[in-house]
Amino acid sequence: MDLTFAPNEAQFRDELRGWLAANGPGPEPEGEDAQYAWRRDWQRKLHEGGWAGVHWPVEYGGRGATLVESAIFYEELARSGHPLPANVLGLLLGGPTLMVWGTDEQKERYLTPILSAEEIWCQGFSEPDAGSDFAAVKTRAVEQPDGSFRVTGQKVWTSGAQYSKWCMLVARTDSGAAKHKGLTYFLMDMGQPQVQVRPLVQITGESEFNELFLEDAVIPAENVVGGVGNGWKVALTTLMNERAGLAFGLQVRLRVMIDELTQIAAENGQLEDPRVADQLGELHLRCEILRLTAYRGLTATMKYGQPGPEGSLTKWMWSETNQMLTQFAADVVGPEALTMGTKWSYELLRARGNTIEGGTTEILKNIVAERVLGLPKAK
Ligand SMILES: Cc1cc2nc3c(=O)[nH]c(=O)nc-3n(C[C@H](O)[C@H](O)[C@H](O)COP(=O)(O)OP(=O)(O)OC[C@H]3O[C@@H](n4cnc5c(N)ncnc54)[C@H](O)[C@@H]3O)c2cc1C
Structure with missing residues (x-):
């Protein structure tokens, strides 16, 4: 490297x-x-x-x-x-997934409107009983005599669904097959009355994500991505891109916030306090490790052509470091950091979800243990 x-x-x-x-x-x-x-x-x-x-x-x-x-x-x-x-989900997840698995017609139809933000994309993977155990999805897609599919079920935590034209939807097409094998990856048109979007309010007060209720939603045959029954593999491409894509921007965002806190601590004379200096040192170190690990992930992607499980390591490290940083900010900035409506309080509250979204820390640790370190599988 x-x-x-x-x-x-x-x-x-x-x-x-x-x-x-x-x-x-x-x-x-x-x-x-x-x-x-x-x-x-x-x-x-x-x-x-x-x-x-x-x-x-x-x-x-x-x-x-x-x-x-x-x-x-x-x-x-x-x-x-x-x-x-x-359209960050279209740019980082949807587009790259179509480039690997899509037909020529799908690439022709969908890629340009993703780039221009003409058509926004969302990700309909999680369900009330299928989050970490994503292969447990129950939303059912039933093939019709004309080859189209009728989809019924519920999705949850669908970020940006209220603004989206297309949903990367994973649904069960074969309930008799083994869990991972009966899934299919679809592009579902959000603009139909059979798709109901209900916003969920987060701890920050925003409604970034939503519940989706699907009642006989219609998906034409040409909107299957990667073949019927192949949804698990296609979805893995999406997830690997999700965890790898943002690492570089996120570590710079951390760096900007650490520098800002260091500046505030210097102005307040807090750098003389060894507890503050120690914590800033720890954050600095983590941020540098994150930067170098992100570059290591890049080397692996260059070698294999696709992002690999190393992306899980950067996502895990970033989310924990960001939570550590935003909590520590309250010590440096003072009560303002705990007052609703301020920048630091927003960062503190939004960081709560970091260790859940895009794969929880526990799941990422399992991936790192099994697929990066080669340790035995959890029972
Ligand atoms: C801000 C935000 C945005 C999101 N956006 C989207 C989106 O756009 N589209 C989408 O599909 N989803 C989205 N999600 C959902 C996210 O992917 C899930 O919340 C996540 O995968 C965890 O699933 P769950 O909430 O069902 O928790 P569960 O899977 O029920 O997990 C509960 C707890 O059990 C632990 N656990 C579960 N299984 C294991 C195991 N095998 N070993 C060890 N511990 C385990 C978990 O780590 C967690 O602590 C979003 C979530 C957040 C917070």
Whole structure:
């Protein structure tokens, strides 16, 4: 692993920095819907500038950036303080999954509107009784004589469903087959009355995610991705991309917050307190480990062509470190960090979900133990 940047990578970073400095999304408006619309406009701007699907191949409308350039993109985006594009699930999960498993027609139909934020995507995997044990999904898709499917069941924690046109839906097509084998991966049109979206309110007061109630929802045969009964494998591609994709941006976000806290502690004279200095040192160390581990994951992706289980390690480390940092912020910033409506209180409350979303820490530890370290499987 070579940690120095080649001249063309440094040039890519400079060009991107210049573009981000000149083309920000402007001030964030108040209110969830307005904020979402703002992030959607931001993605349109990124798309027009050729920066929406940086890591997507040129043939699919992307920039064809290398993995290192893509990592630089997420680092620089986080450093600029600009938000992630609105269709982050389409860009990082849906598009790359279609590139691996989709038919030519599906790639032709779906990829461009993902990039331009014309069609937003959500991920309908989790159910009330199927989260970590995701293969236990009960939502049923029944094939009709014309080859289409009728889908009935419930999904939960579906982020961004209220803004989405397409849902990456995993449903059971064969209840007689072994758990992992009877699943199929679909693209479900959210704009039908048989799909009801009910927002759930989070601890932060936002409704980032929703319940989905499906009552005979219709999915045409051409919206099956990767073949009937092959949903488990297709879904794994989505999950691996979920855990690997954001690592670079997230570690820079941590770095920005650690530097901010260090600055506040210095101004308050708290750096003289060994407990504060010790905690800042620990956070600094974790952030550096995270950065280097993210690069190690990148090397593995370059070798195997797809993100591997190492992404689980960075997601686990980041989520725990972010919780540690946001809790520690209350000691440094003071009561403001515990007052609703402030930046630090938002970060503290939002961080609670980090060790659950995208795979809980316990599940990620199992993946790291079994698939990275080669330890025996849990019974
Ligand atoms: C902010 C946020 C956004 C989300 N967005 C989406 C989304 O867009 N789409 C979507 O499909 N889902 C989404 N989720 C759901 C998320 O993927 C699930 O919450 C997660 O997979 C855990 O499932 P669960 O909540 O059913 O908990 P459970 O699986 O019931 O787990 C409960 C507890 O048991 C532990 N546990 C379970 N199994 C094991 C095991 N084998 N070994 C050790 N411990 C175990 C878990 O670690 C956890 O602590 C989101 C969640 C959050 C918090």
